[in-house]
Amino acid sequence: MICLMLTAYFSKMLDGRCFLLSSGWRPKKHNVVTSCSRSSQILKKFKVEGLYIVCTPDIAKDLRYIQILKVWDILPLEDIPKLGHRLETILNRYTDDFINLCVEKYLEGDLEVPQSWPLSMEFSRFKDFSVTETQSDFVGDTSDGRSYVENSQVSESLLLMKFYALSSGVVNHLLSDREGRELDLPFEVTDQERDIILHHRSSFIVGRSGTGKTTVLTMKLFQKERCYHLAMQGCYDTENSKVEQSSATTDGKVLRQLFVTVSPKLCFAIKQHVLHLKSFACGGSDSTERSLIDMVDFDEEESQFKDIQDSFRDIPPSSYPLVITFHKFLMMLDGTLSNSYFARFCDAPLTHGQLRSSRSVAFQAFIRAKEVSYERFSSSYWPHFNTQLTNNLDVSRVFTEIISHIKGGLGSIESCNGKLSREDYVQLCEGRGSNLSKQKRDTIYDIFQAYEKLKKGNGEFDLADFVIDLQRRLKHEKYEGDQMDFIYIDEVQDLTMSQIALFKHMCNNVDEGFVFSGDTAQTIARGIDFRFQDIRHLFYKKFVLESRTNKHDERKEKGKISEIYHLTQNFRTHAGILKLSQSIIDLLYRFFPLSIDVLKPESSLIYGEAPVVLESGENENAIIKIFGNSGNIVGFGAEQVILVRDDAARKGISNVVGKHALVLTIVECKGLEFQDVLLYNFFGSSPLKNQWRVIYDYMKEQDLLDSTLPKKFPSFNEAKHNILCSELKQLYVAVTRTRQRLWICETVEEISKPMFNYWKKKCLVQVRQLDDSLAQAMQVASSAEEWKSRGIKLYRENNYEMATMCFERAGDTYWEQRSKAAGLKAIADRMRVSNPEVANSILREAAEIFDAIGKADSAARCFSDLGEYERADIAHLYGLRIARYGPHSSSFTHISSN
Numbered sequence: 001m002i003c004l005m006l007t008a009y010f011s012k013m014l015d016g017r018c019f020l021l022s023s024g025w026r027p028k029k030h031n032v033v034t035s036c037s038r039s040s041q042i043l044k045k046f047k048v049e050g051l052y053i054v055c056t057p058d059i060a061k062d063l064r065y066i067q068i069l070k071v072w073d074i075l076p077l078e079d080i081p082k083l084g085h086r087l088e089t090i091l092n093r094y095t096d097d098f099i100n101l102c103v104e105k106y107l108e109g110d111l112e113v114p115q116s117w118p119l120s121m122e123f124s125r126f127k128d129f130s131v132t133e134t135q136s137d138f139v140g141d142t143s144d145g146r147s148y149v150e151n152s153q154v155s156e157s158l159l160l161m162k163f164y165a166l167s168s169g170v171v172n173h174l175l176s177d178r179e180g181r182e183l184d185l186p187f188e189v190t191d192q193e194r195d196i197i198l199h200h201r202s203s204f205i206v207g208r209s210g211t212g213k214t215t216v217l218t219m220k221l222f223q224k225e226r227c228y229h230l231a232m233q234g235c236y237d238t239e240n241s242k243v244e245q246s247s248a249t250t251d252g253k254v255l256r257q258l259f260v261t262v263s264p265k266l267c268f269a270i271k272q273h274v275l276h277l278k279s280f281a282c283g284g285s286d287s288t289e290r291s292l293i294d295m296v297d298f299d300e301e302e303s304q305f306k307d308i309q310d311s312f313r314d315i316p317p318s319s320y321p322l323v324i325t326f327h328k329f330l331m332m333l334d335g336t337l338s339n340s341y342f343a344r345f346c347d348a349p350l351t352h353g354q355l356r357s358s359r360s361v362a363f364q365a366f367i368r369a370k371e372v373s374y375e376r377f378s379s380s381y382w383p384h385f386n387t388q389l390t391n392n393l394d395v396s397r398v399f400t401e402i403i404s405h406i407k408g409g410l411g412s413i414e415s416c417n418g419k420l421s422r423e424d425y426v427q428l429c430e431g432r433g434s435n436l437s438k439q440k441r442d443t444i445y446d447i448f449q450a451y452e453k454l455k456k457g458n459g460e461f462d463l464a465d466f467v468i469d470l471q472r473r474l475k476h477e478k479y480e481g482d483q484m485d486f487i488y489i490d491e492v493q494d495l496t497m498s499q500i501a502l503f504k505h506m507c508n509n510v511d512e513g514f515v516f517s518g519d520t521a522q523t524i525a526r527g528i529d530f531r532f533q534d535i536r537h538l539f540y541k542k543f544v545l546e547s548r549t550n551k552h553d554e555r556k557e558k559g560k561i562s563e564i565y566h567l568t569q570n571f572r573t574h575a576g577i578l579k580l581s582q583s584i585i586d587l588l589y590r591f592f593p594l595s596i597d598v599l600k601p602e603s604s605l606i607y608g609e610a611p612v613v614l615e616s617g618e619n620e621n622a623i624i625k626i627f628g629n630s631g632n633i634v635g636f637g638a639e640q641v642i643l644v645r646d647d648a649a650r651k652g653i654s655n656v657v658g659k660h661a662l663v664l665t666i667v668e669c670k671g672l673e674f675q676d677v678l679l680y681n682f683f684g685s686s687p688l689k690n691q692w693r694v695i696y697d698y699m700k701e702q703d704l705l706d707s708t709l710p711k712k713f714p715s716f717n718e719a720k721h722n723i724l725c726s727e728l729k730q731l732y733v734a735v736t737r738t739r740q741r742l743w744i745c746e747t748v749e750e751i752s753k754p755m756f757n758y759w760k761k762k763c764l765v766q767v768r769q770l771d772d773s774l775a776q777a778m779q780v781a782s783s784a785e786e787w788k789s790r791g792i793k794l795y796r797e798n799n800y801e802m803a804t805m806c807f808e809r810a811g812d813t814y815w816e817q818r819s820k821a822a823g824l825k826a827i828a829d830r831m832r833v834s835n836p837e838v839a840n841s842i843l844r845e846a847a848e849i850f851d852a853i854g855k856a857d858s859a860a861r862c863f864s865d866l867g868e869y870e871r872a873d874i875a876h877l878y879g880l881r882i883a884r885y886g887p888h889s890s891s892f893t894h895i896s897s898n
């Protein structure tokens, strides 16, 4: 086998010589790039058509450990010394044992074939720094006793590169016309990832941000797809026989796999990836290729699923593997059972037929108008509650309690109406992890009751009501949709227990069929609160035990569920950032052990500088210092961002920086990553104010307090410092958005001091004076393509304001207008209940813009929401004409003038 590092550029270079290498052919003379050290002696180069393939022997884990050739690059002679030098630093970290294995020769006649060893063989690839005497072998700051193998920019790292096993499929992909497109093929994963992928029982995967959770899930799905494909062709692969043997997969002709994500953006990316993988697994059939969605023309959630009906009954085999959002999953489940939840809303402008069509414009409009999201709860409901009740409570905390515990917890599923009684809810204060007193719970229950009453009066519903109704129907009615063979649920931390419990009806293969993945350090979704251990408990109680009572005793043994798997290697950023984020996690472990799962700290092979705390002069505003220099200001590029706490802060900063930088709130940036992040005034705007001094309490316990630090500080009190938990999780999400540089800047020194002192004491940050040269070095210009690509990412996150700015910077008028109109429509949707008149006039403006740029579907949707069905029809017809004749079709003029 040969492993090949791929870039689009390579496709031009391959002439089959790599195949020869992989089959044991070697040129008579192959040169060593450099030969000064033992490790670099394994570096080889082979000449191919005037270019050089630079590679090293390596070892991969398969059925046995096996020698492979790893190709690092193909490049002209003059570029080799630079790569050689960088590689040498990495290869010097290899252990002698590892190098000996790599160079062992095994000949069959004249052919050199790969040597292999049993998996029981033990060896380490990299030297263990803690036992090495010559520390100079390692790079960067090693004061923490860890070793870093590479010191490079994250974006240029050789160790974070993806490698692909060379096969005829890969070469076909390379040689086909896919210029400039990133390769979407299964790449070589780490041993840790591989073990999870091959584990055949139901499992739970946890790992911090960027550790490969989604990768493992999609590869698992791909693995099953490929095995099934081989099985159907009659090629039995002994290694993967588990899939073939699984009763679930042999009785039908279709392998039914379901992949569910919470965010539409992630769902879209995975759908693309899965279709590419499927096409690859099946030898790249044309029909699969054609069904790929146009990346750029991605629109609202429903358009992703145009080809999928709102029901799990008789799904066409070609729709599998089914990749959908959780929202779509609920709609499909609703459509599978009788008596749709939405039929009860008598003013719903729906017929049963319409309900079953996922394209029904009126149906989508109804949900948009009537669903109470967190935003609507806080803007339209909260102000109506008695202030005596709401006074000392945080709106997001109350929403979480209602959605996750009163209406969405494990206890709720078991109660008769799907909601906890006051008595049961108040009693939770005696249970694990409760930091709400009896009295506070009583008050929250009062608010809950007021909320339910008001909601009923408004004829509205929330997601929990919908889920309760589905649970109720499933109790009385057998699910008769397609049974799934395997279900994968990503971002599971953003779901409630009763939402997760719905999946048990979809798949009888409890022992092998479920994989859940997520990260509780990133739970900043409004309304959700749980740990992974809780899902495990739920899985055991609701999935395993309930399936056992229906089956015979022989299933007992099979009923065991897997341990939680932990992913620990970070692929997104360097050690400087990881150490800082771990320090935040440590505080969560200490203060809120019940709101986060304990994981081994992440590791990174890449050394990187510690984040920078910016200090500016007295009375000097850092933002003005960086962006206010009206002379030759470059501004932040598309890969850089200013992160702030909330909308108000965003508006304030945007007024100063204008279009010179992207400004996002922490909630908005979740799931996104940037090259550089400036975290602005996080502490200064914190509701915790001077209570951040409770950090000194932790420092005292850790023996980190010295004489320069305060002697007096508050002791930690769970009830009083409850809000610290969500503050730390937000801080964690903010600092983990960066790949390379992180600057932290505060306006109120007093409030940030405790955390800064904690970080300084642990040598996790460096303090820099913000002078002109630093301000300049922070700014990196971007090309029009980079701005557009960032705009598309933000558009998919529904962040239209910032997306519009990106498209403007990219000079793309069509997208600028489209994003502007989408933004207006979103504002109108939010105002629909509180101010219908203004909402309608904003919506009309959006409709006209959509219409003007030829975005007929969206224009039709707006006109339909406005009740202007005739115009909606015209726009819809126009859309059809565009699809048939193109945007300048004269027939439109004819229709609109009629």
Ligand SMILES: Nc1ncnc2c1ncn2[C@@H]1O[C@H](COP(=O)(O)OP(=O)(O)OP(=O)(O)O)[C@@H](O)[C@H]1O
Residues within 6 Å of the ligand: 160, 161, 162, 163, 188, 189, 190, 193, 207, 208, 209, 210, 211, 212, 213, 214, 215, 216, 519, 571, 572, 671
């Ligand atoms: N073995 C690997 N080699 C190289 N890159 C990898 C490897 N495994 C994962 N990656 C890459 O690392 C990045 C992060 O992976 P992924 O999105 O799966 O992480 P995640 O844990 O789901 O992150 P988050 O929680 O932030 O969504 C992706 O670009 C992925 O392609």
